[in-house]
Structures are given as structure tokens and as C-alpha cells.
Amino acid sequence: MKILITAGPTREYLDDVRFLSNASSGKMGYALAEAAVAAGHGVVLVSGPVALEPPAGAEFHSVETTGQMHEACLRSFPGCDGVIGAAAVCDYRPRERFAGKLAKTGGPLVVDFVETVDILADLGWQKEHRWIVGFALESQNARNNALRKLGAKNCNAIVLNHPQAIGSESNRVELIDRTGKTAATWNAGKAEIARSLITWIESEFGPR
Ligand code: C5P
Numbered sequence: 593m594k595i596l597i598t599a600g601p602t603r604e605y606l607d608d609v610r611f612l613s614n615a616s617s618g619k620m621g622y623a624l625a626e627a628a629v630a631a632g633h634g635v636v637l638v639s640g641p642v643a644l645e646p647p648a649g650a651e652f653h654s655v656e657t658t659g660q661m662h663e664a665c666l667r668s669f670p671g672c673d674g675v676i677g678a679a680a681v682c683d684y685r686p687r688e689r690f691a692g693k694l695a696k697t698g699g700p701l702v703v704d705f706v707e708t709v710d711i712l713a714d715l716g717w718q719k720e721h722r723w724i725v726g727f728a729l730e731s732q733n734a735r736n737n738a739l740r741k742l743g744a745k746n747c748n749a750i751v752l753n754h755p756q757a758i759g760s761e762s763n764r765v766e767l768i769d770r771t772g773k774t775a776a777t778w779n780a781g782k783a784e785i786a787r788s789l790i791t792w793i794e795s796e797f798g799p800r
Contacts, residue, residue, distance in 0.1 A: 593633045593798060596668050596675040597625050598711065600640035602658040604685035606703060607694045616680035617759045618642030620727070623786035624676055625650050631790050636668045640679060658682055658708040669715050674723035674748075674797055676789075677712040680758075684708060716746030723748045723797040725789075731755050739772055748797070749775065751789065767792065 599621020603611040618639060625637045626647040635650040638661055646652040653664040658681050669675060684705040694701070716724045726747045728738040731754065738752040752766045763785050767776040776792060778785045 593673040593794070594636070594671060595628050595633050595793075596636045596638065596665060596672040597621055597628070598638050598661060598665065598675070598677050598679035598681075599625070600642040601680045602640045602661055602682045602708075603656050604658065604682045604708065605689050606686045607690040607692060609693050612682055612685070613640075614680050614682065615758050616640070616642070618644050619759075619761070620757065620763065620782050620786070621676075621678035622646070623782040624678055624789065627783070627786035627790045631787075631794070633790070634672075636672060638664045638668065638679075658685065658711070662709050662711045662714065665711055665715060669718075669722070672722065674725065674793070675712070675715055676725045676727075676793075677715075677745075678727050679711075680729070681711060682708055710745065712747070713745040719746065723793070725793065726750045728752050729755060729757060735766070735768075738766075738768055742768060742770065742772070769796075 600618035601614045601616040603613045605611045622644045625635050628635045629647050629649045637646050637650045638653045655661045655664055685708050687704040687706045712726050724747045726745055728741050728750050730737045738750050742750040748770050750768050753763055757763045762781050764779040769775040778788050
């Protein structure tokens with residue numbers, strides 16, 4: 593199979609030197625890319641800024657903003673069999689990006705934020721024969737939120753995990769299939785979870 597994987601955080605700039613982002617390390621997405629390459633799959637890794645080396649053998653696209661990640665995914669998706677959305681994409685961006693560096697005024701600064709494009713949902717609604725696996729990082733109403741995202745993004749499965757996953761070497765996840773059933777639960781290192789998820793994807797969506 594040829595698998596598109598998104599990884600890491602995105603950045604949304606307020607001006608030319610300041611941005612909104614999050615603490616995603618990219619470890620889960622890179623572990624998935626590594627596991628998919630090791631299993632003999634073609635991999636396109638689209639990643640926000642992280643301190644990790646992309647695995648040898650993967651086609652690598654380095655991006656910063658959600659818009660850039662979206663464009664890179666739209667270009668690669670038609671040539672892939674499916675996508676795993678492991679990126680921690682910013683949900684909001686400042687409405688305006690100011691040129692240069694905003695100066696202090698002595699008063700409060702009010703910034704208007706607008707929603708970013710939902711990359712996975714966009715791919716999900718144009719997937720045709722391709723499969724979509726999302727991640728959902730949830731702190732409350734976790735399973736219900738994951739089920740809502742599974743439907744809203746037209747995913748074939750969603751991996752529910754929790755804020756403790758951020759920056760950690762390990763993870764505790766529930767894999768939920770498109771019917772809402774628990775397909776697996778894994779509590780292990782991210783490399784092991786990545787191998788298990790790739791094996792599950794092969795059995796569900798691979799050539800028979
Ligand atoms: O941020 P959210 O909880 O909605 O993320 C769920 C899934 O959707 C993840 O797989 C994430 O990579 C993806 N996503 C995306 N574009 C966004 C927001 C989330 O691809 N703007």
C-alpha cells in the first residue's frame with residue numbers, strides 16, 4: 593500500500609515572528625511512518641516542525657502552517673491508498689497575519705481567531721475508494737467526542753488517546769472502527785502501537 597501520514601504540530605502566525613502551536617512531538621506519526629516503511633509500504637510523511645529525523649525510505653514533506661499541510665496532503669492523497677492523520681493540527685489561526693513584528697501599545701491586544709481548514713475531513717469527504725484513519729486526543733467525554741469525529745470526518749477508524757500521550761514515549765489507545773465498535777486497545781510504547789495499527793490496517797484495507 594501507499595500510505596499518507598500527517599505528523600507533528602502546525603503553526604499559525606500572528607505576525608512574522610510569533611505563532612500559535614502546541615506541544616506535539618510528532619513521535620506517534622513518525623513511529624507510524626517507520627512501522628509502515630518497515631512493513632514494506634510506500635510512505636508519504638507530511639510533518640510540521642519537530643525534532644525528529646524522517647525514516648529513510650519515506651517521501652518527506654516538511655510544512656509549517658495548517659494551510660501548507662493541507663496543500664501537501666491534497667497533492668499526495670490521490671496517489672495513496674489511505675491516510676493516517678496523526679498530526680496535532682491547530683484548530684484556530686489568527687484572522688490576520690501582520691507583516692513584521694507587532695509592537696507593544698501599552699494596552700491589551702485583542703486577537704480574532706478563525707477556524708483552520710480540517711484537513712482530514714476534507715480528505716475524508718473526497719476519499720472514494722481510499723481509507724481514512726484519524727486520531728482523537730480527548731480529555732473529557734472522550735469516547736463520544738471520538739465517535740463524533742469519526743462520523744464528521746468520514747473516517748474508517750479513529751484512534752482515541754489522551755493528553756498524557758503528548759511528548760510521551762508510550763501511549764494508551766482505543767481503536768474504534770467505523771461501526772463504533774472497539775477493534776483493539778493498546779497500552780504500549782508508541783513504536784509497538786504503530787506496528788499494531790499498521791498490521792490492523794493491512795488486515796482491514798490491504799489487498800486480499
Ligand atoms: O483536532 P481534532 O481532534 O479534530 O483531530 C482529529 C483528527 O483530525 C486528527 O487525526 C487530526 O490529525 C485531524 N485534523 C486535521 N485538520 C484539522 C484538525 C484535525 O487533519 N484542522
